[in-house]
Amino acid sequence: MTRLVLTTFSAGETERLGQLLGSRLERGMFIALRGELGGGKTCFTRGIAAGAVPHSAHLVASPTFAIMNEYPGPPTVYHFDFYRLGSCHEIAELGFEEFFEGDGICIVEWPERLGELLPQDHLSITFEHAGDDQRTITLETFGKRHEPLLDGLTIVADFKIV
Ligand SMILES: Nc1ncnc2c1ncn2[C@@H]1O[C@H](COP(=O)(O)OP(=O)(O)O)[C@@H](O)[C@H]1O
Numbered sequence: 014m015t016r017l018v019l020t021t022f023s024a025g026e027t028e029r030l031g032q033l034l035g036s037r038l039e040r041g042m043f044i045a046l047r048g049e050l051g052g053g054k055t056c057f058t059r060g061i062a063a064g065a066v067p068h069s070a071h072l073v074a075s076p077t078f079a080i081m082n083e084y085p086g087p088p089t090v091y092h093f094d095f096y097r098l099g100s101c102h103e104i105a106e107l108g109f110e111e112f113f114e115g116d117g118i119c120i121v122e123w124p125e126r127l128g129e130l131l132p133q134d135h136l137s138i139t140f141e142h143a144g145d146d147q148r149t150i151t152l153e154t155f156g157k158r159h160e161p162l163l164d165g166l167t168i169v170a171d172f173k174i175v
Pocket residue numbers: 021022023024025026027048049050051052053054055056057075122140145146147148
C-alpha cells in the first residue's frame with residue numbers, strides 16, 4: 014500500500030496510531046511529519062517512540078529549540094524539528110545529513126525545510142485539523158522500502174478510513 018487516509022478523534026488515538034507504526038519501524042527508516050502547528054506531529058512521535066523504543070518513550074519532547082532529540086534504542090530514534098531553521102543550507106552546515114544515512118530511525122517535523130536533502134525513500138505523514146479534537150492523517154510512502162509499513166495498519170488500528 015502506498016497511501017492511506019484516516020481520521021483520529023483524540024490525541025490518544027493519534028498516539029496509538031503512532032505506536033502501531035513505531036512497532037513496525039526498522040533501522041534506516043525516515044518519517045517526514047507535515048502539517049501546521051498543533052497538528053499532532055509531536056503527539057504522534059510520542060506514540061512512535063512507545064512502539065519503537067518503549068524504554069525511552071518518556072524522553073519525547075518537542076525539539077523545537079534543541080533541533081534534535083535522541084531517544085536511545087536500539088535502534089536509536091532521532092527526532093528533529095526544523096521549524097526554526099531557514100534553509101537546507103543551514104541544515105547541511107549543522108551536519109544533520111549524516112543521521113539521515115545512518116542506521117537509526119529519523120523522525121522529522123517540518124521536513125519542508127530540507128529541500129533537496131529529503132531522502133528519496135521515506136514515509137510522509139500529513140496532519141490536518143478537522144475539528145477541535147479531530148485530525149485527518151494522510152500517510153504516503155515514497156520508495157519501495159517503506160511500503161509494507163502501511164499494509165494492514167487500519168485492520169489492527171481500527172480507525173475510520175476516509
Ligand atoms: N486527534 C488529535 N490528534 C493529535 N493531537 C490532538 C488531537 N486532538 C487534539 N489534539 C491536541 O493537539 C495538540 C497537538 O500538539 P503537537 O503534537 O505538539 O502538534 P505539532 O507537533 O504538530 O505542532 C495537542 O495539544 C493535542 O492534545
